Amino acid sequence: MKSKWLSFPYLVWMLIFIFIPLLLVLYFSLTIRTPDGLVFSFDNFRRFFEPIYLKVFLRSVYLALISTVICLALGYPMAMILAGNNFKRKNVMVFLFVVPMWMNFLLRTYAWMTLLERQGLLNTFLTFLGLPPLNLLYTQEAVVLGMVYNFLPFMVLPIYSVLRKIDRQLIEAAADLGADQMTIFRRVIFPLSLPGVMSGITMVFMPAVTTFVISRLLGGGQFTLIGNLIEQQFLFVGDWHFGSAISMVMMVIILLSMGVLSRYDKEHEGGGLW
Amino acid sequence: MGKIRILCLALLLIVAVLSFSACFKDQRPVLNVYNWGDYIDESVIAEFEKEFNIRVNYDTFSTNEDMYVKVKSGGGNYDVLFPSDYTIERMIKEGMLQKLDFNNIPNYQYIEEQFKNLDYDPQNAYSVPYMWGTVGIIYNKKKVTKPVTSWQILWDQDYAKQILMLDSQRDSIGITLKMLGYSLNTRNLKELEAAKEALIKQKPLVLAYVGDDVKDKMIAGEAALAVVWSGDAVYMMRENPDLAYVIPEEGSNLWFDAMVIPTTSKNKEAAEKFINFLCRTEIAYKNTDYIGYSTPHREAKKLLDPELLSNSAAYPGAKELARCEVFLDLGDFLKEYDRIWTEVKAR
Numbered sequence: 001m002k003s004k005w006l007s008f009p010y011l012v013w014m015l016i017f018i019f020i021p022l023l024l025v026l027y028f029s030l031t032i033r034t035p036d037g038l039v040f041s042f043d044n045f046r047r048f049f050e051p052i053y054l055k056v057f058l059r060s061v062y063l064a065l066i067s068t069v070i071c072l073a074l075g076y077p078m079a080m081i082l083a084g085n086n087f088k089r090k091n092v093m094v095f096l097f098v099v100p101m102w103m104n105f106l107l108r109t110y111a112w113m114t115l116l117e118r119q120g121l122l123n124t125f126l127t128f129l130g131l132p133p134l135n136l137l138y139t140q141e142a143v144v145l146g147m148v149y150n151f152l153p154f155m156v157l158p159i160y161s162v163l164r165k166i167d168r169q170l171i172e173a174a175a176d177l178g179a180d181q182m183t184i185f186r187r188v189i190f191p192l193s194l195p196g197v198m199s200g201i202t203m204v205f206m207p208a209v210t211t212f213v214i215s216r217l218l219g220g221g222q223f224t225l226i227g228n229l230i231e232q233q234f235l236f237v238g239d240w241h242f243g244s245a246i247s248m249v250m251m252v253i254i255l256l257s258m259g260v261l262s263r264y265d266k267e268h269e270g271g272g273l274w
Numbered sequence: 275m276g277k278i279r280i281l282c283l284a285l286l287l288i289v290a291v292l293s294f295s296a297c298f299k300d301q302r303p304v305l306n307v308y309n310w311g312d313y314i315d316e317s318v319i320a321e322f323e324k325e326f327n328i329r330v331n332y333d334t335f336s337t338n339e340d341m342y343v344k345v346k347s348g349g350g351n352y353d354v355l356f357p358s359d360y361t362i363e364r365m366i367k368e369g370m371l372q373k374l375d376f377n378n379i380p381n382y383q384y385i386e387e388q389f390k391n392l393d394y395d396p397q398n399a400y401s402v403p404y405m406w407g408t409v410g411i412i413y414n415k416k417k418v419t420k421p422v423t424s425w426q427i428l429w430d431q432d433y434a435k436q437i438l439m440l441d442s443q444r445d446s447i448g449i450t451l452k453m454l455g456y457s458l459n460t461r462n463l464k465e466l467e468a469a470k471e472a473l474i475k476q477k478p479l480v481l482a483y484v485g486d487d488v489k490d491k492m493i494a495g496e497a498a499l500a501v502v503w504s505g506d507a508v509y510m511m512r513e514n515p516d517l518a519y520v521i522p523e524e525g526s527n528l529w530f531d532a533m534v535i536p537t538t539s540k541n542k543e544a545a546e547k548f549i550n551f552l553c554r555t556e557i558a559y560k561n562t563d564y565i566g567y568s569t570p571h572r573e574a575k576k577l578l579d580p581e582l583l584s585n586s587a588a589y590p591g592a593k594e595l596a597r598c599e600v601f602l603d604l605g606d607f608l609k610e611y612d613r614i615w616t617e618v619k620a621r
Contacts, residue, residue: 056620118496135435138482220482221441224620232619236443237612238343 028244044245053229053246060226063140064209067147068155071204072197074148075155079196080189082156083163094160097153109146109217116142116218138220146214147204154203162196163189198261206254226250302329305544308345308352310531311336311486312506313405315564322551328544336485337442345370351538353545359530360444360601362401363394367603371400372535378546381553389570392530393600401532402549405567407504408590408598409445409527412511412519417498425453425522428499429472434479436498438491441483443615444601445527446473449501452524452599459602466610473618483619492517503529505567507587512566519587525597530570 029045031038047053082093100108115121116137123133136142166189174184212227221228226246233243307319311334319330333350335341338361344350346368357365365371376382382402389403413422417436420427428437428449440446448458450469460466481497488500493513502510507519533552535545551557558574568588569575575583582588604611 052617052620117494119494220480220484221619222477222480222482229616229620232616235343236337236339237616238339238346239612240347 025244025247028240029248030245032241044242045249047242048245048249056224056229057226057249059223060209063144063147063215063223063225064205067144067151067208068201068205070144070148071152071155072201075152075200076159076197079156079159079163082160083166097156101153105150106213108150109214112142112146112149113137113217137218138222140219140223142218143215143223146218147208147211150214151204151207154207155200158199158203159193159196162193166192202258202261205257209254210250300329302327303541303544304329304331305354305541305548306331306333306350306352306539307354307548308333308335308341308350309354309356310334312489313356313531313565313567315560318552318557318560321557322548326544326547326551328547330548339443345536345538348538351540352536353539353541354548355534355536356404356531357534358601359392359394359532360603362532362534363603364605365534365536366395366400367605370536372537372539372542373399374402374535374549375546378543379550379553381550381555384553384555384558384573385570386572386575389530393602394530395532401534402553403530403532403570404552405505405562405565406528406530406570407567407588408521408529408595409440409449409501409503410507410519410521410587411499412492412502412507412517413499414492414495414497414514414516415518416516417495422499422518422520423523425449425524428501429453429476429479431479433498435481437476437480438488438497438500439476439480439483440488440501441485443611445501446483446618447611447615448527448601449522450476452522452526455524458527458599459604461604461607463610466614470614470618473614474621477618477621489513503567504587504590505565508566508582508585511585511587521590521594521598523597525599528595528598528600530600 030040030042032041032043048057082090082097113120117123118133118135118137120137122136126133170188170192171184174188179187209225210227212225212231215223215225215228224232230243230246230250233239233246302323305328307330309332313334316332319332322328323330333352335344338358341355341357342361342364345352345355345365362371379402385403389406391398392403395401411422411425411428413427418427418433420430420432427433428439444458447466447469450472451458451460451465454465454468454472456462456465456469482491484491484500486506488502489506489510491497492500492502492510495514495516502519504519507517511517511519533549535542535549539545552561553571555571555573555577558569558571559577562569562571562574562578563582566582566588569578586594
């Protein structure tokens with residue numbers, strides 16, 4: 001491997017911008033501020049397991065899970081359609097999927113606010129039809145909608161790229177051997193697409209479980225998620241120690257779930273951790 | 275060979291980008307200003323830049339708390355800040371502010387006497403008042419039929435999901451304490467816990483906890499009631515005549531925002547120029563007229579539209595002000611407020 005030295009700049013980059021900051025977060029999470037300076041303590045972690053914070057944690061996982069399931073239910077058929085042979089305008093469709101991602105994430109989320117408001121587009125339409133307006137914005141459902149909308153492409157694209165690479169001959173062979181459409185999907189296509197599904201799940205679940213912007217804008221600050229809690233500790237309360245501890249717990253949980261999922265992702269399709 | 279060529283190309287690109295940006299680098303000295311969002315007529319900044327040949331780097335914050343944390347942790351290197359009373363008190367105590375040289379701020383003479391030497395800065399050595407105001411309820415007359423006289427209305431089932439609260443801990447806890455008949459500077463844990471229970475009870479009725487977006491929401495009629503700062507109320511009532519502002523009978527918060535220079539400032543001279551500039555009569559008038567808050571500037575006030583002067587939201591009467599309390603720095607007890615607000619929000 002003569003080209004090994006080419007990776008040095010990146011290694012240095014990782015050391016400075018990933019490894020050292022991580023150590024700092026770990027250091028902050030294991031210390032508390034007392035009148036005599038910083039003292040080593042597990043208090044921050046203990047605090048995280050108080051019922052009130054556990055509730056925030058469970059809410060984050062719950063909402064992220066729902067979003068991931070919806071993304072999968074919407075994304076998998078979409079990926080199949082995109083990967084299908086008989087679909088002529090495939091590239092146009094893939095393009096349409098990627099285009100919204102060129103727009104700023106915040107802008108897209110703000111756009112949802114104007115759609116969902118009481119005087120917003122959707123409710124204006126409902127009133128026009130003579131229906132009573134609905135409370136759409138600032139609800140848990142709005143938060144889930146925001147997550148699904150923003151992260152759906154991260155589900156579709158890895159699955160699509162795996163499906164596209166499945167050897168057609170396998171499907172033909174299965175058909176020749178008498179399998180019907182359902183069986184082909186169940187026994188051939190789906191198992192082969194699992195790596196894509198797994199990386200899709202991680203790519204949706206991780207940003208969803210840590211988001212703080214979506215829950216603030218579409219949830220109106222009522223549904224505190226773990227991301228909001230971390231943000232609040234750093235920006236408003238100034239308790240970097242507790243904020244770091246929450247971040248560490250999150251990181252461990254994400255690493256564990258990654259570990260479980262990566263057992264399925266043998267071929268490292270679709271990018272994996274990014 | 276190919277790799278080396280790529281590496282050379284990359285280096286060349288980096289050098290090109292760096293020198294390119296250097297070409298466009300502004301040679302003027304820089305003044306870093308950190309103010310509340312929507313709290314200045316931005317044309318004033320351009321005027322200052324032109325007149326003094328100083329480039330203004332203008333940043334905004336949404337609560338005293340996030341401003342304080344950012345400055346405390348060494349972020350930003352700001353030259354001029356606009357904190358409120360209790361935060362100024364805290365920053366003075368912690369040695370975060372520089373004493374001002376009032377010889378460089380001659381326009382300070384225009385500030386009315388009643389706004390000088392206030393409790394948060396008793397010798398008035400560190401701050402120059404910028405605006406003042408109150409906290410109250412703005413409500414939509416078309417949607418709220420009951421009389422709005424008490425903070426209790428924010429706990430009224432009839433207005434469920436029609437209420438906007440401020441996403442600012444001292445303000446939201448403060449008005450709750452006032453409603454319960456306590457001081458908004460209480461250091462009594464029992465009173466604070468009672469406020470927490472009340473806020474948790476209120477949570478299902480609240481549509482959202484908002485910041486500056488409260489203005490757009492109320493103007494558009496998205497909600498019936500909101501807790502707001504007086505100047506924002508003036509602005510909203512100007513945009514939507516259905517809105518009215520009340521300082522509830524239990525009393526409220528009277529606040530002062532002032533301009534200060536943190537010790538991290540590297541350009542005190544320019545900072546004082548900026549403060550003096552904002553105290554210039556026509557500039558102070560321009561800002562007051564634009565943002566709708568109440569001015570402590572004697573001459574600027576004289577120029578204001580008589581209609582605004584008679585607006586009790588902008589210039590409340592002595593009787594209303596007597597009910598109001600100014601926030602004090604709570605020192606270490608602030609931790610309890612942090613905890614309670616976190617617990618209310620996390621619920």
